[in-house]
Amino acid sequence: MDAKRKVQALADTAAYVAQAIEKESGHIKIVSHFDADGICAGAIIYKTLEYLSKDFEISFVKQLGKEEIVEIAREKYTMLIFLDVGSGQLALIREHIHVPVVVVDHHPPEECRWDKLFHLNPHHAGIDGANEISGAGVAYVLARSLSAQSKSLIDLAIVGAAGDMQCPKGIFCGVNLLLLEDAEYTGAIRCEKGLKLFGRYTRPVHKAIEYCTEPFIENVSGNESGAVQFLSELGINVVDKKGKWRKLCDLTADEEKKLSTVLVVEYVACGGRADELIGTIYKLKNDYDVMEFSSVLNACGRLEKPLLGVKMCLGACEGSEDVLLEYRRKIAKAVTCARRMRKSFIVTDKVTYVMGGSSIDENVIGTVISILLKRDIKTQVAVGFGCVKGEKWVKVSLRAKSRGVDLGDAAHKVAAQIGCGAYGGGHSGAAGGRIPKGSEMRFVELFDGFL
Ligand SMILES: [Mn+2]
Numbered sequence: 339m340d341a342k343r344k345v346q347a348l349a350d351t352a353a354y355v356a357q358a359i360e361k362e363s364g365h366i367k368i369v370s371h372f373d374a375d376g377i378c379a380g381a382i383i384y385k386t387l388e389y390l391s392k393d394f395e396i397s398f399v400k401q402l403g404k405e406e407i408v409e410i411a412r413e414k415y416t417m418l419i420f421l422d423v424g425s426g427q428l429a430l431i432r433e434h435i436h437v438p439v440v441v442v443d444h445h446p447p448e449e450c451r452w453d454k455l456f457h458l459n460p461h462h463a464g465i466d467g468a469n470e471i472s473g474a475g476v477a478y479v480l481a482r483s484l485s486a487q488s489k490s491l492i493d494l495a496i497v498g499a500a501g502d503m504q505c506p507k508g509i510f511c512g513v514n515l516l517l518l519e520d521a522e523y524t525g526a527i528r529c530e531k532g533l534k535l536f537g538r539y540t541r542p543v544h545k546a547i548e549y550c551t552e553p554f555i556e557n558v559s560g561n562e563s564g565a566v567q568f569l570s571e572l573g574i575n576v577v578d579k580k581g582k583w584r585k586l587c588d589l590t591a592d593e594e595k596k597l598s599t600v601l602v603v604e605y606v607a608c609g610g611r612a613d614e615l616i617g618t619i620y621k622l623k624n625d626y627d628v629m630e631f632s633s634v635l636n637a638c639g640r641l642e643k644p645l646l647g648v649k650m651c652l653g654a655c656e657g658s659e660d661v662l663l664e665y666r667r668k669i670a671k672a673v674t675c676a677r678r679m680r681k682s683f684i685v686t687d688k689v690t691y692v693m694g695g696s697s698i699d700e701n702v703i704g705t706v707i708s709i710l711l712k713r714d715i716k717t718q719v720a721v722g723f724g725c726v727k728g729e730k731w732v733k734v735s736l737r738a739k740s741r742g743v744d745l746g747d748a749a750h751k752v753a754a755q756i757g758c759g760a761y762g763g764g765h766s767g768a769a770g771g772r773i774p775k776g777s778e779m780r781f782v783e784l785f786d787g788f789l
Contacts, residue, residue: 345513347463348479355440355456356483359392362438364416366394369402371422371473372644374501374635378474378494379421379442380644381651386481386488398644400701401772402427407434422473422498425459442480444473460513470512474498478517492517493526493622494651500620501632508534508617508629518620527628528621533598534614535586536633539625542583544569544576549666553604553615554712572596608712624655634658637665640701672698672706676722677714684782688789690715691782696725700733704770708737719743721785723778731772734781738767745769748788756780 359366366387370380380396387394395415399406402423410418411434418439424431425443428450440456444467447459458480460467467476478495481488499505499514510518521527532538537546547558548565557564566576574593578584589597602612620628631650638647638661650658675697684691692710694703703724711720722735736745746769756777773781 341512341516344460344463344465345479345516348458348460348465348476348513349483351458351462352480352483355442355458355480358438358456359387359417359419359440359484360390362392362417364393365414366392366417366419367410367413367415368394368396368419368421369410369423370396370398370420370644371402372398372400372639372642373422374632374639374647375473375498376422377635377639377644377647378472378498378501378632378651379477381648382474382477382481382488382491382494383419383421383442384648385491385652386484389485389487396645396648398639399423403772404430407431411435421477425457425461428455428457431455442473442476444468444471444476465513469504470514471517472499472502472504472514474501475513475517489524490526492521492524493628496521496527496620497622497628497632497635497651500628501636505629507611507613526623530619530621531617532619533586533594533601534617534619534627534629535601536627536630538586538619538627538630539621540630541585542576543574543586543589544583546586550601552610553601553608555601555604569597572600624650624653626655626658634662637661640705641665641668642701668699669702669705669709672702673709676706676710680714685717686786688717688786689719689721690717692720692722693778694722694724698722698724700724700726703733704735704737704768707735708768711737711739719745719789721782723781725775726772730775732775732778734771734773736769740767743767743789748785751788752781752784755784 368380368383370376376398384396407430416437418435418437420441420443422443424441425445425447428448431439432450432452438454442458444460447461458476460471460476465471475495475498478491481491495517499510504514522529535546535550537549544565547568548560548562551559558568569576574597576584598616602615605615606612622628622631634650635647638644641661641664676692679697682693692707698706703722707720707722719738724733726733736749738745749769749771753771753773756773758773
């Protein structure tokens with residue numbers, strides 16, 4: 339089947355699922371995932387149900403396990419919609435939820451059906467949900483079936499895909515590419531080639547350089563006056579003739595080229611690839627680049643403010659810089675804390691285990707070990723443990739220096755041995771999940787053997 343035929347098959351199921359939602363006249367509860375993709379999916383369905391004048395509420399979960407489903411089951415609603423989660427938890431949902439359930443997800447589905455389930459998943463249409471369409475993309479296909487007005491939400495389908503790392507080297511494929519072409523055609527997204535620094539259209543260029551940590555440039559990254567000096571040494575003025583701060587998008591082609599050359603040299607020296615720094619920029623109507631906006635939404639989730647993310651998706655962008663600032667501070671604090679604890683790290687030939695305990699928030703442990711892996715950790719793989727507040731779980735994050743390592747598979751096998759059934763997913767080079775509190779050492783003992 340070619341891509342368009344597959345999309346048609348997905349759209350056919352979407353039309354069937356849409357009918358169930360259209361008929362619903364009671365109170366609808368939406369439950370979505372708290373990452374960038376889930377927030378985009380949430381915003382798409384939120385706005386669409388608003389177009390349809392439905393009575394609804396929305397909430398977010400970090401993951402969907404038995405405890406979360408039992409808790410959701412206690413609440414009052416006449417229809418439940420899961421977004422970006424649920425396809426892998428159908429048996430549990432069936433056991434606990436007795437009203438009509440809509441599941442809109444792109445993760446590999448469990449084969450489970452019942453008469454009150456309305457399931458929309460790209461795998462059933464032969465579409466690869468890991469690379470070709472995100473949760474937000476599937477939500478968009480459903481939204482289009484529900485209302486023609488939802489066409490304006492197409493850019494969020496692309497932001498969700500970017501948030502889920504579905505554009506390696508900045509290139510989209512499959513359904514994502516079809517959606518992107520459509521978004522470009524309608525003017526929702528504009529594509530440009532250039533330096534992929536965050537803040538291209540939104541910040542003074544010296545600020546964009548200062549905030550840039552990849553490449554990390556000594557005395558420039560995190561240093562405002564250093565960044566100003568760095569630019570003036572390249573002959574780039576940070577203010578224009580009227581005295582206004584210049585943004586990266588205001589530079590002449592020559593200036594941008596000069597800047598790119600220097601940054602790429604630094605970047606490649608740190609082990610990066612030039613095409614990660616220079617390439618296509620996907621500009622949204624709110625002046626953010628797609629990747630950049632997905633990281634803002636991701637920060638909203640990590641700061642436990644997913645609803646703020648939904649508002650930003652729907653056009654209220656004030657406060658986005660504050661979110662990024664707060665998030666950067668949180669990460670910086672956690673990295674400092676982890677560095678102080680380095681004597682407690684367990685180091686084997688292959689893996690460094692960062693025993694974060696209750697000192698490192700589960701929401702940032704993954705980002706913290708990614709940063710440590712660049713300069714502090716010598717092994718190929720880092721595993722971080724962070725406490726989940728008030729829960730009997732510990733978050734485990736896994737990161738590898740190269741993408742070829744299947745960490746998710748190894749973690750899954752360890753989790754099975756420890757005896758905790760479900761373990762979260764991941765993409766190559768990164769994975770995450772939860773294990774029961776107190777089983778961290780058991781995880782450490784077993785993990786090396788499965789790598
Ligand atoms: Mn997703």
